[in-house]
Amino acid sequence: MSDSRLSRSASPLTEFREGVLTTLPAIAAAVPFAVLIGALAVDKGLSVVESGLMSALVFAGASQFVALEGWTAPAPWLALCLTALAVNMRHGLMSVSLVRRLERFPCWSHPVVLFFMVDEIWAFAEARAARRPLTPAFYAGLVTFFYCAWVAGTLAGAALGGMLPEPKAFGLDFTFIAIFVVLILGFRARPGFVLTILASAGVAVTVDLLWPGPWSIMAGALAGILAAAFGPRGRAA
């Protein structure tokens, strides 16, 4: 990383470029999944325009997958709403954390920032904020190409249809795993880190085994947060 040569007052253009570069691996990994979602949507009877519209408005891969796998016509809007709520509940936690990092953002931009807050973008933003102030230019760099690639990938998948291979067969889903592991380890100097990870992973796995579905993420995350809040502290007791 070229972090050290950047002064605190890096120009917006530099910050934007840093954001774009940070998110490139995630874009490379997200596009095959966007393509898959587009193909799945068309397979379930959505038009190309509708598929693109879903990616543009919902912009949440996991919940789009879950929704499309159970898609029926006419679309059951209440069930879809509840599914999206359950799968994306973790974003509530993420937004509570991210909002504290937005001191340099004008107030009106906060809802816009949060609209684009998918897992990867949030994780990159948090990792950045742990080292230096988060700027609007950096965040815009994270979002711009990622969002466009997501929508474009969906449209491409919808247009091409079901003749595409499954990205999991090539291990592409592990791009996200690798990114998240690197970002998790970036926080390892924090007090209570090991306890947080053990509690979070342990509860997430247990809940997932007992009750497969979206709940494991919320349960695990809350367990990790509680462990950090109420466990023994590394610093003064």
Added chain:
Amino acid sequence: MSIDPDTLLGILAMAVATVACRLVGLLLPAGIEWRGRLAAGLEAMPPAVLAAIIAPTLLATGWAETLAGAAVVVAAWRLPMTAVIGVGILGAAGFRYLLA
């Protein structure tokens, strides 16, 4: 190239639910003081959420995922992001092929 009203309603319902989740942070009163246990819990949020997202895939899916995950964790200790991603993709594809 049409938009079916029911499908549009379904998409909008998903969008509203997703945005509602993402805007939760705005409900917090301004100038709230993060101290003590509250601060410790918040500071732990990024790794806690990320670990909860990936743990079921790594530990409760199958041996291929667990082994590839272990390789990723070891690699992430030393290597830069792109190399770790390479280890992850090769590990997952390789172990899934071998153990399929």
